Amino acid sequence: QLQLQESGPGLVKPSETLSLTCTVSGGSISSSSYYWGWIRQPPGKGLEWIGSIYYSGSTYYNPSLKSRVTISVDTSKNQFSLKLSSVTAADTAVYYCAKYLGSSWYSHYYYYGMDVWGQGTTVTVSS
C-alpha cells in the first residue's frame, strides 16, 4: 500500500526558504502512472494547490506562487521536494504531499484526482 510522509522544519523565519520532502513508500515514484504534488492549507482555511511533478522532472506550478516555488524529484531516494522562497506569515500552513490518480496514454496524462495523501506537516513562518 503506497504511503507518503512529509518531513522538514516546522519553523521558518520570514524571508527565508521553506524546504520540505515527501518520502514515498510501498511503491515507486518512477511509475509512469503517477504524478505527485504539494498542497497547503492555512489555519482554518481551504486547500491551495502548490504544484505538480512527474518522475521525469516535468513540473507545473500554481501561477500565484510560481516565482517562489521549486519542486524536484529524487528517484534514487523515492522522494520529491518542495522549496518555497521568501516566505512570509501568509505561508504558514499545513503542507501536504499527494499522489495523483490518473492514467498515461501515449504522451498524455489524464488526471482524475489526488487519491493518496501524506498526513501533513505544519510549517509556521515566524521570527
Added chain:
Amino acid sequence: EIVMTQSPATLSVSPGERATLSCRASQSVSSNLAWYQQKPGQAPRLLIYGASTRATGIPARFSGSGSGTEFTLTISSLQSEDFAVYYCQQYNNWPRRLTFGPGTKVDIK
C-alpha cells in the same frame, strides 16, 4: 482563471437525512471535477472524480452529478462519520492549474 464557489458554507443535517452540496464553476469545466472529504486534523480523502465516479472504497451513499458549471454532491443518508468539510476541485486546466472550492462544512443538526 476559473473560480470555484460552494454552497452553502455550512449545512446542518440530522443523521440519516440526505445532504445536498453544490459546487459552481465560473466557466465550464466539462466533467473535470472531483470531490474531497476532510475531517478535523486529517488529510483530505478523494470521494468522486469525473463529476460522478466514486473513488475506490467510497460508499455508495456518496454520489456526484453535474457537468459544465453546476455540480452536486449528494450523501443519501448521513452517517456519523460523514460530518466533515467537503471540497470540490476543478481540473479542466490540468496540468497548468488545479483549483479547489472554499468548502462546505456538514455538521450535526
